[in-house]
Amino acid sequence: MMKLISNSVFLEHDTGQHPENKRRLEVIDQVDMIPINLDGSEYLPLVHEQKLIDLVQDAARNAPCWLDGDTMVSSGTYQAAIDAVSCTLIAADLGDFALVRPPGHHSYRDHVSGFCLFNNLAIAVESLRREGKRIFILDFDGHLGDGTLYFFYDTDQVMFWSLHQFPAFPGMGRNSEIGGHRGKGFSVNVPLPPGSSDDIFLHAFKSYFPLIEQFSPDVIAVSAGFDAHRYDPLLQLNLTVDAYYEIGNMLRNQCDRIFAVLEGGYNLEMLPKCVHNFVAGINGIPKPYEEGISTSMRSTWEQYDIDLHLGISYLSPYWKF
C-alpha cells in the first residue's frame, strides 16, 4: 500500500504569500510524519553541480531572497530542500508518496527554476539508475518537468513521460523532443492545448500507456503535480479529481515498485482531494472524491488530435502504439 509520508521541516521553507507556500502541505490529512534519518546532501552531487548547492546554501544564509523571478529562499529553505531529497529517497525505497517542498522537477544540474531548488525525483532516479535499475518516470504535473527531462535526455536506462499544457511555462516539451543519442525514443512529451479536460487527458494517457509495458521498468517514479486541475490558478487545464484516480488506477499493477513525489498543485481546497484520489487509485480502494469527468470543446479536441498523431509518428520507429 502506498502511504503519504512527510515531515514538518518542509514548512520551514517559508515563502509567505507565494502560490507555492506551506499551506499546501498543511491542508493534506492522513499523512505519516516520518523521521528523516538519511542525509540527502550526500546525494545532491548525483544530479547537481557544487556551485548550485553552494548558491542555495548561501541564499538561505542571506534570506529572504529570490534566486530568480519565481523562486524564493527563506532561512529554513536549505534544510527543507535537503530533507525533501531525503524524504524522496525514503519514498523510493518504501514505495510511498513523499509530500515535500520545495518541489523539484524544474530544477537543472546547474540552475534553479520555477519554485524548484533541488530535483528531488531526478536525484532518487539517478541513484536507482546507478544501481542498474530501469526507471520509468511519469510526470503528470500540468507543467513540463524540464529539469528532469533534460537530465535523462540521452540515456536509454530511464524513460521520461510528461503530459503538460502547451504553450505554458517553461516553454519546452514539444512532441518532437524524443531524446538524444542512446536515449532517442526514451523521452515522451505530450503537449496538451489549454482547455484540455479529463476526456483529452485520459485519451492521451491511454494512447501512450503501452510504452510502460514495452519499456518494462524495475521502478516507476511519479512526479505528481496537481496543477492540471480545473480550479488550479496557474494553468488552463480542466482536470477533475476523477482523472487523478484513473491515473493511479491504471498505474496499479504495472510494476512492483512505484513511488511518487509532490510537485505542483496550488488550489488548497482541491490539492488534498487530488492527492487522496491518486493514492486510492494506486492502492485499488474506492474513490474518496468525485466531481464527474469533464469534457473538452471541439476546437480543443481538434488541436489535440493533430498533436497526438504527430507525437505518435515521432515515436513509432521505437515503440508499438
Ligand SMILES: [Zn+2]
Ligand atoms: Zn506545475
